[in-house]
Amino acid sequence: MLSDFIMRAALAGVGTAIAAGFLGSFVVWRRMAYFGDATAHAAVLGVAIALGFQVSILGSVGVVAVLMAVGLWALTGRGFAADTVLGVLSHGALALGLLAVALVPSARVDLDTYLFGDVLTVSKTDLAVIWGGAAVVVGVLAWRWSRMLTATVSPDLAYAAGIDPRREQLILTLLLAGVVAVSIKVVGALLITALLIIPAAAARNLSRTPEAMAVIAVLCGIIAALGGVGLSFTLNTQAGPSIVCTAAALFVLSLLRRRA
Amino acid sequence: MSLLTAQNIHVRHGAATVLHNVSFAIQKGEIVTIVGPNGSGKSTLLRTLIGALQPTSGQVVRKAGLKIGYVPQKLHVDATMPMTVRRFLDLPTRVTDVEAEAALTRTGVAGIGTRPLDGLSGGQFQRVLLARAILSSPDILMLDEATQGLDQPGSAAFYQLIEDLRDSLGCAVLMVSHELHVVMSASDRVICLNGHVCCEGTPEVVSAAPEYRQLFGTGTKGALALYRHDHDHGHDHDHPHCHHEDAH
Numbered sequence: 001m002l003s004d005f006i007m008r009a010a011l012a013g014v015g016t017a018i019a020a021g022f023l024g025s026f027v028v029w030r031r032m033a034y035f036g037d038a039t040a041h042a043a044v045l046g047v048a049i050a051l052g053f054q055v056s057i058l059g060s061v062g063v064v065a066v067l068m069a070v071g072l073w074a075l076t077g078r079g080f081a082a083d084t085v086l087g088v089l090s091h092g093a094l095a096l097g098l099l100a101v102a103l104v105p106s107a108r109v110d111l112d113t114y115l116f117g118d119v120l121t122v123s124k125t126d127l128a129v130i131w132g133g134a135a136v137v138v139g140v141l142a143w144r145w146s147r148m149l150t151a152t153v154s155p156d157l158a159y160a161a162g163i164d165p166r167r168e169q170l171i172l173t174l175l176l177a178g179v180v181a182v183s184i185k186v187v188g189a190l191l192i193t194a195l196l197i198i199p200a201a202a203a204r205n206l207s208r209t210p211e212a213m214a215v216i217a218v219l220c221g222i223i224a225a226l227g228g229v230g231l232s233f234t235l236n237t238q239a240g241p242s243i244v245c246t247a248a249a250l251f252v253l254s255l256l257r258r259r260a
Numbered sequence: 261m262s263l264l265t266a267q268n269i270h271v272r273h274g275a276a277t278v279l280h281n282v283s284f285a286i287q288k289g290e291i292v293t294i295v296g297p298n299g300s301g302k303s304t305l306l307r308t309l310i311g312a313l314q315p316t317s318g319q320v321v322r323k324a325g326l327k328i329g330y331v332p333q334k335l336h337v338d339a340t341m342p343m344t345v346r347r348f349l350d351l352p353t354r355v356t357d358v359e360a361e362a363a364l365t366r367t368g369v370a371g372i373g374t375r376p377l378d379g380l381s382g383g384q385f386q387r388v389l390l391a392r393a394i395l396s397s398p399d400i401l402m403l404d405e406a407t408q409g410l411d412q413p414g415s416a417a418f419y420q421l422i423e424d425l426r427d428s429l430g431c432a433v434l435m436v437s438h439e440l441h442v443v444m445s446a447s448d449r450v451i452c453l454n455g456h457v458c459c460e461g462t463p464e465v466v467s468a469a470p471e472y473r474q475l476f477g478t479g480t481k482g483a484l485a486l487y488r489h490d491h492d493h494g495h496d497h498d499h500p501h502c503h504h505e506d507a508h
Contacts, residue, residue: 146353147352150351152341156310159312160328
């Protein structure tokens, strides 16, 4: 018999996997992994601020993630965002967040939840946030899919067709911040990028078109989320690592069926 | 009115000014080729005309609703993105299977729709890029060094295809090339660029201009004649056509 909290955990995992699966394909195609890391790490700072000032975690994480994402977007426009700069920002934000949390005495107990995820404690409100966020992410991606895909294949092809690739990149960046904000409770800040990248990487080996890859990435993400929640429940392990390990196992399996 | 006009544009890359005071216009049905040595700003000019670069002064004016079919110099689809030829033709606007196959047939690569993009030869890839560009029924086709990596008969056949497309679609064509000997006779007008417009006119006028000879030497005139000879007796076209009347 499935108890309520497992059902909620499973639903939270599936909702996160849907958003991360669709968006993750773009993260992989555009090589935005480090970008995702930096945004997710900034979220830790958001958590510290929320705990320190007793404000909404979702709001605080959302605002900090958006600021980081838009800042990075502005830097890439100036040709700045080389690996090194992203590395400095990403790890700098993480360290600053950890430092800030350490200065808030009451926060230490909660930190693990946001670093590694705690899918077994999601509330109904969390669920609403996750599924609402997933709906927005999927809706925006579906709406702008062709424009984003064209801009990803070649910015010049996009310009010639009257599409502004910088705008599409900004929207993707904002969606990334959104996914970070809603999935932090499920997988934790340290492993959000993994949930974006690994299902998409597994899907790449099984697909011939971008759409097929995105859909298969979602399916892989759902399997990983459900498997991870089960693992987390049975072994009493942290949710984030459990989900990501399951996803990584799927990736290894996908190598067996690799297509060109 | 011209399809596309550049008025006294200046374009900078960082600290360097790549284009100085370039003015340019192209009319319906015209084939215009931009030639110039490496680093002369040819690609920069094309990218400014499509809107990828902003001029620091001057302006680019497009006819309202102008549709551009752009064939880039290189297109690298990241290996992480699976992409078939057929799917690529749907970017950015979906087309029917019939339209897609017709475009591939038109550019001489019928039946390769199911192939992944990264498995194509250089020549096939260029023709797929061209097929995608004509699917939007463009008012103007823009090609940036479209025949890079093709051998000379391959280039000649490609330019012949461009000319046929111009005739059947009624679009203007703007090309950038350094393959002077092949390009010159296929153009109605040639613009010789070296940061600024050195000279401009019919292929005959430009190849005789002192500015052009200073940049490219006098050898190309011989090559031009040689190419025309080849072209008259070409083996890679299956129908007669009146090419020279167009070019003059």
